[in-house]
Amino acid sequence: MSKNIRAILLMTVSVGMLAALDGIVKIVNNLGMHPFEIAFFRNVFGLIALIPFFLRIGFNELKTRRLKMHLGRGCIHAASMITWFWALTVIPLADATALSFMVPVFASIGAIFIMHEPSQMSRWISIIIGFIGMIVILRPGFADISFGTWLVLGGTIFVATSKLMTKSLSRTESPSTIVAYMSFTVTIISFVMASFVWTWPTLEMWLWFIALGGMGSIAHVMQVQSYKDGEITMVEPATFLRLVWAALVGFVVFGEVPQIWSWIGGGIIMVGIFMLIRSEAKGSKPTTELL
Numbered sequence: 001m002s003k004n005i006r007a008i009l010l011m012t013v014s015v016g017m018l019a020a021l022d023g024i025v026k027i028v029n030n031l032g033m034h035p036f037e038i039a040f041f042r043n044v045f046g047l048i049a050l051i052p053f054f055l056r057i058g059f060n061e062l063k064t065r066r067l068k069m070h071l072g073r074g075c076i077h078a079a080s081m082i083t084w085f086w087a088l089t090v091i092p093l094a095d096a097t098a099l100s101f102m103v104p105v106f107a108s109i110g111a112i113f114i115m116h117e118p119s120q121m122s123r124w125i126s127i128i129i130g131f132i133g134m135i136v137i138l139r140p141g142f143a144d145i146s147f148g149t150w151l152v153l154g155g156t157i158f159v160a161t162s163k164l165m166t167k168s169l170s171r172t173e174s175p176s177t178i179v180a181y182m183s184f185t186v187t188i189i190s191f192v193m194a195s196f197v198w199t200w201p202t203l204e205m206w207l208w209f210i211a212l213g214g215m216g217s218i219a220h221v222m223q224v225q226s227y228k229d230g231e232i233t234m235v236e237p238a239t240f241l242r243l244v245w246a247a248l249v250g251f252v253v254f255g256e257v258p259q260i261w262s263w264i265g266g267g268i269i270m271v272g273i274f275m276l277i278r279s280e281a282k283g284s285k286p287t288t289e290l291l
Contacts, residue, residue, distance in 0.1 A: 007230025011238040014222040017215050019097070019245030023253050024212050025088045028205055034197040035085035038212075040190040041201065042081075045213020046183045046220075053176050062177060066169060070178070073165040074185020080158035081186060082193060083151045091148035092256060097246035098265075099152040101134045101239070106160035108236050115167065117231050129272030130240040136265035163236075167227050175224035179217060240269040 021042075028038055054062070064070060087096050108127060111117045169178050201209065226235050244266040250256035 004230040004234045007226040007228075007235050008238045010222045010226040010229070011235050012241050014219040014226065015239055015242035016245045017219040017222075019242050019249050021212055021216055021219070022088055022093055022097070022246060023249040024208050025085050026093060026254065028208050028212075029089045031202065031205055031208075033199070033201065033205055034194070035089050036082065036190060036193040036197055037199070037201075038209075039078075039081050039085050040187065040194040041209040042085075042212045042216055043183050043187040043190060045209050046217040047180075047187060047213075049214040049217040050176065050180055050183065054180070057176070062180060064173060064177060064181070066172065067181075069165065069169055070173075070181035071185055073162055073169065073178075074182045075189065076158050076165065077162045077182050078186040078189040080155045080162055082190060083155035083158065087148045087151035087155065090151070091146060093250045093254065094243070094247050094256060096148065096152050097243050098134060099149060100156060100159070101130070101243065102153065102156040103159045103163070103236075103239070105131070106156060107163045110160060110164045111167070111231070115164065126237045126272045130237050130269045133240065133265040133268030133272065134243070136261050136268060163227070166224055170224060170228035175221045175228065178224050179220050182220070183217065237272055240272070243269065 025035070025038055025042075029035060084096075084100070105127075166178060226238075247256075247263075247266065
């Protein structure tokens with residue numbers, strides 16, 4: 001199995017976990033918790049979940065010469081997480097997830113023009129197919145741009161920037177180190193935000209927070225490893241599958257029935273992903289590259 005295929009599979013599993021976490025955010029918010037506090041507790045328990053890793057490998061893993069980059073990425077990630085959690089509380093899960101797929105567009109363009117990654121035709125085709133599927137799902141929703149929509153669209157810029165910084169950091173830092181600094185920085189920032197709307201969680205909320213933090217950290221480590229193993233223009237198309245997972249979570253947990261366009265679009269996205277994996281598995285090399 002090539003590194004790019006392994007990276008794609010890791011991303012597919014991680015986005016499924018993140019879709020489940022989005023559902024937990026909505027559940028906790030419905031119980032009365034503000035999204036700022038949800039972001040804070042998610043990172044607190046995420047940090048706790050990382051302790052066994054560092055007890056096993058040693059805290060020397062946290063030594064770095066790129067502290068400013070870590071802290072900068074943490075601030076960017078905090079902005080993306082807070083806007084995303086806030087958006088989940090004001091618009092439907094599937095709508096927010098569909099809109100978030102603007103991220104690969106920004107991230108892939110940044111990877112090509114800023115990080116100078118190679119961009120082969122097959123990769124562009126898979127991204128375009130995924131983008132077409134996203135447009136099919138979004139078809140009914142462009143008439144009005146709500147506050148939640150602006151939150152998601154603004155957050156996509158932060159997420160894309162964070163992904164590019166992750167790719168840069170992964171060249172010299174381990175996934176656990178990157179996640180640890182990110183979690184620490186976001187915890188501090190989200191605590192400051194949460195202090196203005198603070199309410200103590202109930203027992204049920206605590207249980208959800210434990211799941212939110214633990215699963216979130218695991219999914220994030222998997223994503224960092226995915227970006228370390230593969231090129232962004234190869235890995236990013238797999239993030240489109242998050243929409244399929246989100247539709248499933250929305251239906252099972254919240255009784256949301258996606259429109260037929262959601263299923264058609266999800267199918268188109270999956271076609272693009274499977275084409276990408278099949279092409280890589282065969283070791284085919286496209287003859288045309290986009291400069």
